[in-house]
Amino acid sequence: MDEYIVELEHVSKSFPGVLALDDVSFDLKSGEVLALLGENGAGKSTLMKILSGVYTKDSGIIKIFGQVVDSMNAKKAGELGIAIIHQELNLCSHLTVAQNIFLGREITGHGMLSSSKMNSEAKKILKSLNIDMEPEMIVGDLSVSKQQMVEIAKALSSNSKILIMDEPTSALTAKEIEDLFLIIKKLKKEGCGIVYISHRLEELEHIVDRVTILRDGQYINSMNFKETSLPEIISFMVGRNIKEKFPRITCKKGKKILEVRKLNAGPMVRDINLDLYEGEIVGIAGLMGAGRTETTRAIFGIDAKESGDIILDGKTVKIEKPMDAISQGIVLVPEDRKKDGLCTKLSIRDNIALPNLDIICQKAGIINSKIEREMANKAVSDLKIKLPDIEVNAGSLSGGNQQKVVVGKWLRRKSRVVIFDEPTRGIDVAAKVEIYNLMNDLKEQGIGVLFVSSELPEVIGISDRIIVMCDGKITGELKTEEATQDIILQYATRFDKKIDKDVQYK
Numbered sequence: 001m002d003e004y005i006v007e008l009e010h011v012s013k014s015f016p017g018v019l020a021l022d023d024v025s026f027d028l029k030s031g032e033v034l035a036l037l038g039e040n041g042a043g044k045s046t047l048m049k050i051l052s053g054v055y056t057k058d059s060g061i062i063k064i065f066g067q068v069v070d071s072m073n074a075k076k077a078g079e080l081g082i083a084i085i086h087q088e089l090n091l092c093s094h095l096t097v098a099q100n101i102f103l104g105r106e107i108t109g110h111g112m113l114s115s116s117k118m119n120s121e122a123k124k125i126l127k128s129l130n131i132d133m134e135p136e137m138i139v140g141d142l143s144v145s146k147q148q149m150v151e152i153a154k155a156l157s158s159n160s161k162i163l164i165m166d167e168p169t170s171a172l173t174a175k176e177i178e179d180l181f182l183i184i185k186k187l188k189k190e191g192c193g194i195v196y197i198s199h200r201l202e203e204l205e206h207i208v209d210r211v212t213i214l215r216d217g218q219y220i221n222s223m224n225f226k227e228t229s230l231p232e233i234i235s236f237m238v239g240r241n242i243k244e245k246f247p248r249i250t251c252k253k254g255k256k257i258l259e260v261r262k263l264n265a266g267p268m269v270r271d272i273n274l275d276l277y278e279g280e281i282v283g284i285a286g287l288m289g290a291g292r293t294e295t296t297r298a299i300f301g302i303d304a305k306e307s308g309d310i311i312l313d314g315k316t317v318k319i320e321k322p323m324d325a326i327s328q329g330i331v332l333v334p335e336d337r338k339k340d341g342l343c344t345k346l347s348i349r350d351n352i353a354l355p356n357l358d359i360i361c362q363k364a365g366i367i368n369s370k371i372e373r374e375m376a377n378k379a380v381s382d383l384k385i386k387l388p389d390i391e392v393n394a395g396s397l398s399g400g401n402q403q404k405v406v407v408g409k410w411l412r413r414k415s416r417v418v419i420f421d422e423p424t425r426g427i428d429v430a431a432k433v434e435i436y437n438l439m440n441d442l443k444e445q446g447i448g449v450l451f452v453s454s455e456l457p458e459v460i461g462i463s464d465r466i467i468v469m470c471d472g473k474i475t476g477e478l479k480t481e482e483a484t485q486d487i488i489l490q491y492a493t494r495f496d497k498k499i500d501k502d503v504q505y506k
């Protein structure tokens with residue numbers, strides 16, 4: 001059974017200014033699920049990109065099924081049965097689900113693309129994964145969680161023997177995660193070796209056999225999951241013990257900052273009323289698709305409002321576009337950092353400067369590069385963003401560090417309300433605590449914080465008050481003391497009865 005299907009020996013890789021992997025060795029057996037763990041920027045994605053031929057190593061040996069592979073590339077990796085589900089969604093948003101699944105290995109008939117065959121094959125794959133989706137749908141129209149399921153379907157459709165999942169569950173609903181775990185169990189039985197990268201450590205116990213830990217580009221150790229514990233894993237990951245997972249501070253509740261009155265914006269934002277006071281963090285909980293992101297987008301002026309008022313510090317404000325919100329003092333850290341939060345081809349300095357040009361520009365409209373650099377450097381040090389310098393492209397940072405840049409953009413503004421939409425997605429345990437502390441700092445400064453999150457323990461752990469949404473409406477409000485996961489879930493599933501109970505369909 002101890003058959004090694006992957007052996008990486010003494011692999012090193014550097015990028016300009018960063019030694020991403022320093023003499024790392026790694027192995028994977030058939031039929032096992034191996035969790036590859038480490039803080040943001042530890043080198044997990046880089047190591048797996050080398051294994052799957054996306055990056056070339058600087059030195060070291062790659063052995064697949066015991067054979068040395070000299071020059072690995074993506075095509076060769078595919079032929080060897082290596083498939084990777086990338087951390088950042090990698091789909092062509094203008095193509096259909098089926099076209100994405102078969103990208104690069106399209107099914108043809110009579111020398112032409114066979115859409116009908118690809119659609120019917122895709123349908124089979126989706127069905128076997130329990131994914132409710134039509135193959136003809138355009139990927140760009142799907143939610144982030146559905147897009148992630150397409151990525152998974154794409155990787156699984158190629159009958160791979162070595163499957164790498166880089167943060168596959170970060171955008172999935174609880175039900176989708178369960179379905180994915182069933183698939184993993186099935187693949188394991190068939191002898192597939194799976195590398196599983198996740199910052200959601202609590203889910204590991206359901207599937208993981210072994211863990212390998214990286215820190216700062218170096219191999220730390222490997223352990224059988226049964227013989228270790230989460231606190232031990234975390235201390236190996238971060239090199240120290242983390243005292244408090246959810247640091248909570250109490251502040252005096254001050255004046256009302258924000259009032260949202262009878263806000264309507266499309267089917268997922270129906271009659272939303274909410275208040276936010278100085279000195280509090282208000283959590284917005286709900287299932288995926290409950291309308292939480294849509295509500296934040298409507299408040300921030302991305303989506304048009306049909307009706308309703310936004311009242312800031314007692315005055316009704318007109319917010320028709322994001323710039324109106326920003327200049328009034330309402331800012332948003334969006335859910336999809338790659339699409340909405342960052343310009344990945346621009347430097348960290350530019351990304352942080354962009355929404356702050358009013359602060360950085362001098363009278364004649366000339367950028368004051370000293371302030372610009374200071375602003376970026378301060379964000380980097382406040383949030384402990386790991387990067388060689390502020391001139392590198394945002395796209396070159398590790399996933400979690402990208403997320404910190406999105407948050408870092410707003411630190412210098414005198415905002416009144418900061419809305420965080422899933423801010424800890426893909427962020428490691430230590431960095432999560434940094435983000436919570438940052439929210440606490442804002443709260444202490446009298447800034448109102450709205451905190452959308454799908455992870456109930458953190459909503460309960462950090463918020464002072466919790467609003468629960470279901471199907472575009474607010475279905476409940478709870479004080480933190482009375483909130484439990486069960487109660488929140490009850491409110492989160494309070495769907496309106498849309499079908500008359502007397503009508504029988506049987």
Ligand SMILES: Nc1ncnc2c1ncn2[C@@H]1O[C@H](COP(=O)(O)OP(=O)(O)OP(=O)(O)O)[C@@H](O)[C@H]1O
Nearest residue numbers: 015020040041042043044045046396397398399400
């Ligand atoms: N294409 C690239 N260009 C420059 N630097 C890069 C590139 N890809 C990764 N790096 C750097 O290599 C280091 C390791 O990054 P990697 O993405 O492997 O981390 P990770 O462990 O996957 O982190 P996370 O948990 O945040 O996803 C980081 O310092 C990152 O900035």
Ligand SMILES: [Mg+2]
Nearest residue numbers: 045087398399
């Ligand atoms: Mg990564």
